[in-house]
Amino acid sequence: MPTIVMKFGGTSVANIEKINAAADKVAAEVVRGNKVVVVVSAMSGVTNKLVGYCREMSSMYDIREYDTVVSSGEQITSGLMAMALQERDITARSWLGWQVPIHTDNVHGQASITSIETDALQERLNLGEVAVVPGFQGLTERNRISTLGRGGSDTTAVALAAALKADRCDIYTDVDGVYTTDPRIVPEAQKINRISYEEMIELASLGAKVLQTRSVEVAMKNNVNLQVLCSFGEEIGSDLPGTLLTANEDDMETKIVSGVAYQADEAKVTLLNVPDIPGIASKIFKPLSNAAVNVDMIVQNISSNGDATDMTFTVSKGELPRALKALEQVEGVDDLEIRVAEDLAKVSVVGVGMITNHGIASTMFETLAEKNINIEVVSTSEIKISVLIKRDYMELAVRALHSAFGLDQE
Amino acid sequence: MPTIVMKFGGTSVANIEKINAAADKVAAEVVRGNKVVVVVSAMSGVTNKLVGYCREMSSMYDIREYDTVVSSGEQITSGLMAMALQERDITARSWLGWQVPIHTDNVHGQASITSIETDALQERLNLGEVAVVPGFQGLTERNRISTLGRGGSDTTAVALAAALKADRCDIYTDVDGVYTTDPRIVPEAQKINRISYEEMIELASLGAKVLQTRSVEVAMKNNVNLQVLCSFGEEIGSDLPGTLLTANEDDMETKIVSGVAYQADEAKVTLLNVPDIPGIASKIFKPLSNAAVNVDMIVQNISSNGDATDMTFTVSKGELPRALKALEQVEGVDDLEIRVAEDLAKVSVVGVGMITNHGIASTMFETLAEKNINIEVVSTSEIKISVLIKRDYMELAVRALHSAFGLDQE
Numbered sequence: 151m152p153t154i155v156m157k158f159g160g161t162s163v164a165n166i167e168k169i170n171a172a173a174d175k176v177a178a179e180v181v182r183g184n185k186v187v188v189v190v191s192a193m194s195g196v197t198n199k200l201v202g203y204c205r206e207m208s209s210m211y212d213i214r215e216y217d218t219v220v221s222s223g224e225q226i227t228s229g230l231m232a233m234a235l236q237e238r239d240i241t242a243r244s245w246l247g248w249q250v251p252i253h254t255d256n257v258h259g260q261a262s263i264t265s266i267e268t269d270a271l272q273e274r275l276n277l278g279e280v281a282v283v284p285g286f287q288g289l290t291e292r293n294r295i296s297t298l299g300r301g302g303s304d305t306t307a308v309a310l311a312a313a314l315k316a317d318r319c320d321i322y323t324d325v326d327g328v329y330t331t332d333p334r335i336v337p338e339a340q341k342i343n344r345i346s347y348e349e350m351i352e353l354a355s356l357g358a359k360v361l362q363t364r365s366v367e368v369a370m371k372n373n374v375n376l377q378v379l380c381s382f383g384e385e386i387g388s389d390l391p392g393t394l395l396t397a398n399e400d401d402m403e404t405k406i407v408s409g410v411a412y413q414a415d416e417a418k419v420t421l422l423n424v425p426d427i428p429g430i431a432s433k434i435f436k437p438l439s440n441a442a443v444n445v446d447m448i449v450q451n452i453s454s455n456g457d458a459t460d461m462t463f464t465v466s467k468g469e470l471p472r473a474l475k476a477l478e479q480v481e482g483v484d485d486l487e488i489r490v491a492e493d494l495a496k497v498s499v500v501g502v503g504m505i506t507n508h509g510i511a512s513t514m515f516e517t518l519a520e521k522n523i524n525i526e527v528v529s530t531s532e533i534k535i536s537v538l539i540k541r542d543y544m545e546l547a548v549r550a551l552h553s554a555f556g557l558d559q560e
Numbered sequence: 561m562p563t564i565v566m567k568f569g570g571t572s573v574a575n576i577e578k579i580n581a582a583a584d585k586v587a588a589e590v591v592r593g594n595k596v597v598v599v600v601s602a603m604s605g606v607t608n609k610l611v612g613y614c615r616e617m618s619s620m621y622d623i624r625e626y627d628t629v630v631s632s633g634e635q636i637t638s639g640l641m642a643m644a645l646q647e648r649d650i651t652a653r654s655w656l657g658w659q660v661p662i663h664t665d666n667v668h669g670q671a672s673i674t675s676i677e678t679d680a681l682q683e684r685l686n687l688g689e690v691a692v693v694p695g696f697q698g699l700t701e702r703n704r705i706s707t708l709g710r711g712g713s714d715t716t717a718v719a720l721a722a723a724l725k726a727d728r729c730d731i732y733t734d735v736d737g738v739y740t741t742d743p744r745i746v747p748e749a750q751k752i753n754r755i756s757y758e759e760m761i762e763l764a765s766l767g768a769k770v771l772q773t774r775s776v777e778v779a780m781k782n783n784v785n786l787q788v789l790c791s792f793g794e795e796i797g798s799d800l801p802g803t804l805l806t807a808n809e810d811d812m813e814t815k816i817v818s819g820v821a822y823q824a825d826e827a828k829v830t831l832l833n834v835p836d837i838p839g840i841a842s843k844i845f846k847p848l849s850n851a852a853v854n855v856d857m858i859v860q861n862i863s864s865n866g867d868a869t870d871m872t873f874t875v876s877k878g879e880l881p882r883a884l885k886a887l888e889q890v891e892g893v894d895d896l897e898i899r900v901a902e903d904l905a906k907v908s909v910v911g912v913g914m915i916t917n918h919g920i921a922s923t924m925f926e927t928l929a930e931k932n933i934n935i936e937v938v939s940t941s942e943i944k945i946s947v948l949i950k951r952d953y954m955e956l957a958v959r960a961l962h963s964a965f966g967l968d969q970e
Contacts, residue, residue, distance in 0.1 A: 203576060208646065243625070
């Protein structure tokens with residue numbers, strides 16, 4: 151009997167009516183003879199409201215208490231989903247993170263799942279009971295509730311699928327799949343039928359807000375069959391044409407560039423007079439890491455005068471104050487000069503085809519030059535080229551690149 | 561170093577501003593050198609909203625899932641209160657029911673606390689840390705979340721005070737104490753400065769909705785110094801003139817009647833042709849008990865014809881359909897005739913002084929007769945006389961009795 155994990159995001163469980171619609175999809179899979187684990191997000195709006203309470207209470211709130219407060223959103227949905235399934239004569243119960251338990255490390259607010267005890271859960275699945283698990287939450291070694299960070303419900307679903315060796319992990323969301331870029335910016339964006347884990351990671355982390363990056367990493371590591379489906383389609387299960395995530399196989403679509411991603415609200419921090427000595431990068435980035443600042447692009451220029459260099463990195467605008475505070479902790483650099491630029495955006499082209507195709511970068515730069523868009527920073531990986539530009543030009547850049555790389559729908 | 565438990569009800573933690581005001585009161589007690597456990601209700605409105613979700617989802621919802629959903633309300637407040645205390649440089653953390661743990665039986669929705677493990681909590685209290693415990697919730701033997709029933713946060717507070725051998729348990733609410741009757745009906749109602757546990761139990765169960773009855777029972781059993789205080793007063797701690805609950809000591813106020821309580825929406829069920837044989841009451845009330853119907857007054861008349869008798873009991877109007885259904889299960893009574901009367905109210909006078917003072921009943925009956933109020937059922941205990949009357953006359957009866965027993969403020 152196949153085991154499947156079905157995950158429903160916030161808009162898919164936004165109210166009682168939608169939870170009922172999601173329960174119908176679960177019921178259909180049960181009738182098909184599957185053992186089903188359902189992972190639910192908080193009803194849309196609830197998490198923001200709870201986060202709002204925390205922020206209103208304290209600008210420097212205890213992240214452990216934040217986890218206690220915010221995790222209740224998914225807890226509520228899990229109980230309601232279990233009720234909805236019972237209404238359909240399906241045996242079901244909620245399993246909170248601490249009840250499964252889903253063990254995590256102690257990094258509250260951004261915890262990583264370390265292990266999942268599946269014995270008790272598996273026993274009940276074998277009896278035909280559906281398990282409803284609130285996403286986004288776990289249990290630390292210290293017996294506190296942890297959360298996995300925004301979007302962490304996807305990770306819960308994939309990690310459960312991996313631990314249970316599930317045959318399939320279906321992520322239901324309010325889009326019907328992964329697109330070549332954001333259709334709100336480029337109406338000609340197309341749905342991607344198959345995409346590699348790696349490309350999805352690059353697209354997800356850059357703003358194609360369909361799947362949380364870590365969930366794709368976990369899927370890739372454990373070879374989980376991951377599918378993105380639309381909650382609001384008529385059809386259910388395998389009939390629904392979503393986006394399938396696969397290993398990077400030969401039968402991938404042959405486009406060189408798979409998609410154009412973007413990230414608004416970036417800030418750039420440039421450090422001048424950085425001594426050009428071994429170990430200096432570690433000295434600078436350790437305080438940032440300790441402060442849990444997510445540093446994105448890092449660029450180091452060639453040293454111009456022989457004993458000092460410049461270093462540039464980007465962080466999201468919201469993390470900038472924390473980043474600047476952390477930089478005060480940098481030791482062994484006396485006359486560090488810090489320059490900050492806000493209102494920037496990152497635009498990236500992503501594709502496994504880049505590995506074997508040259509000229510992608512120059513096409514990208516030419517396209518931006520034609521639109522008079524100045525590039526502030528460039529950063530590349532094997533399957534991605536990212537540029538930092540002024541925020542005002544972001545949409546224009548995305549549209550131009552989407553068209554230049556032949557992604558527009560005909 | 562004294563240990564105190566401070567409990568804040570829903571209106572006292574209704575929003576971030578009020579949680580902050582409550583945190584100020586906690587901070588003052590910490591500064592005074594007390595070890596403090598804070599028990600919090602859900603922010604007002606939250607529990608009703610969550611209960612509403614459950615009802616909307618299913619008319620026959622799984623009460624275990626209900627507990628999972630509804631308990632999140634107090635969970636949210638506990639995290640926010642811990643944050644508020646930390647903002648005041650007080651070390652604090654939330655302890656959810658399953659983290660303490662507060663063990664309960666498996667009667668979901670109406671669970672009773674069976675034991676509280678205080679070692680870990682006590683250890684942190686000894687280090688000067690404030691413990692914030694969400695009220696109303698516990699952990700069953702089966703590792704599920706239970707709730708104690710509406711108003712259960714009072715019980716959580718008193719049970720914690722008993723388990724920790726606390727010096728005081730302060731219940732902060734939106735009234736400034738217990739009154740001789742409902743001031744909305746009798747503007748001349750006076751605040752009671754001291755009241756015995758027993759009187760409070762009679763008043764609480766009859767509608768003076770200040771403290772949950774079970775919490776007073778637990779306080780009485782464990783001799784917990786229980787105090788009802790107003791959250792919204794300027795003063796704090798022992799300076800605040802609330803109502804102190806004490807054992808029935810000699811220095812009680814010398815009023816014979818302490819208060820007049822009432823309960824609207826009562827229904828009366830009269831059973832005719834009940835065989836007058838031993839064990840018959842058990843046969844009738846067992847099905848009611850099995851159906852979890854709360855039977856209130858029970859009156860059995862003297863048998864008139866030697867082999868059959870009449871029996872009358874009251875239930876709240878809302879429970880009447882369930883009660884009548886349960887009566888269908890009564891075995892061994894062939895021609896049981898059932899008569900129902902709705903739109904009744906119970907009015908009671910309560911006072912420990914009654915034990916040694918005669919004539920209370922006759923004063924009560926005379927007072928009602930003067931107002932032409934017909935008495936349908938009478939029931940008495942050592943410290944209470946209750947009458948069942950037509951609902952329309954309830955306010956009139958309460959006012960007349962309050963005045964007749966000299967309770968009106970001068």
